[in-house]
Amino acid sequence: MSPPDTGLRIWSYRRKFEVDGLPCQLDFRSGFKGSLSLLSIAGIEHGWDNTPVQGPEAARNHKIRAQLPSGKQIEVEAGYFNWWSIAIAVRVDGELVHESHPGQKIEMPERARKMLVSESDDGEQDPAYDLDKLKANRIPIGVDIILGLLFFVIGKYVGLTEAALFGAAAGITLMIVQRITKIDLLGGLASFGIIMLLLSAGFAWFFQDDQWVKQRSTIVGLIGATAFVTDGLLGGKWLGKGLSRYVAYSDIIPARLSLAMGVVGVVMAALNWMVARTFSTDIWLFYATFLDFLLVFLMALVAVQWSRGRKLI
Numbered sequence: 099m100s101p102p103d104t105g106l107r108i109w110s111y112r113r114k115f116e117v118d119g120l121p122c123q124l125d126f127r128s129g130f131k132g133s134l135s136l137l138s139i140a141g142i143e144h145g146w147d148n149t150p151v152q153g154p155e156a157a158r159n160h161k162i163r164a165q166l167p168s169g170k171q172i173e174v175e176a177g178y179f180n181w182w183s184i185a186i187a188v189r190v191d192g193e194l195v196h197e198s199h200p201g202q203k204i205e206m207p208e209r210a211r212k213m214l215v216s217e218s219d220d221g222e223q224d225p226a227y228d229l230d231k232l233k234a235n236r237i238p239i240g241v242d243i244i245l246g247l248l249f250f251v252i253g254k255y256v257g258l259t260e261a262a263l264f265g266a267a268a269g270i271t272l273m274i275v276q277r278i279t280k281i282d283l284l285g286g287l288a289s290f291g292i293i294m295l296l297l298s299a300g301f302a303w304f305f306q307d308d309q310w311v312k313q314r315s316t317i318v319g320l321i322g323a324t325a326f327v328t329d330g331l332l333g334g335k336w337l338g339k340g341l342s343r344y345v346a347y348s349d350i351i352p353a354r355l356s357l358a359m360g361v362v363g364v365v366m367a368a369l370n371w372m373v374a375r376t377f378s379t380d381i382w383l384f385y386a387t388f389l390d391f392l393l394v395f396l397m398a399l400v401a402v403q404w405s406r407g408r409k410l411i
Contacts, residue, residue, distance in 0.1 A: 108128045113186045120166070124162075129151075133151075134148040137162040180207060185204050297318050312379065313371065313374055315374075319366055319367035350405050362397045366390065
């Protein structure tokens, strides 16, 4: 039986050791479909173990058992001992003979495990996130990325006002196409997104000055943050529920998600104000298109964990 496919590979680890004078190697592969460990003894594959990409099973260590030429039984245990690397422990007939990281407990960090496993009050464990959500939203996410890149190009080579007006026109066009084709192009916050685009375009058109246009993100961001906080205080029934469609986790609390994203909005509005006032238009444009996205992504990770009702540390 052939080892299963782990999908597009994210990272690989290789741990070499020696048993009974024989060179051995454990290859650990992490991919989008799961993780796989392969044990080779004297260059010959002797077994493998794998885990899926989500659910309780995803958090366990790999264990591979095989028989050495001498007749002894070898067992290799492999798994994460921190966020970024794996360790192995080798036992022969039950006796520990090798550790790649002596003294380290081979166990996935608790915070990492909670990102894979959702545990109910009665102790039942389920997958913490649903990959089908990401698949269902791949089109809206792709549309967001394309629109962001177009805004950067138009803003740099034509003008910021034109870029803002283009964003609003593109948003309205996509909403019309979405209603006609019934294909989800804008995700769970389509109406809210169009309102924000129209506010942004109106602000850019009314204040035809680069400094004011740059500050539109601050003003519109604060308006959006206020909407998220208000929605959160009302139970997250609109924005929180809609935004949860983008989040793969299955245990999201919409009210918490709205409140958390409201805080993110306030922080990003303040950062935009600072960058717009301090640096040139080209630097602001680069920040608004690329760095802004990275910062939002990192803060959103924290916000999502909080919105799951979990402690952050």
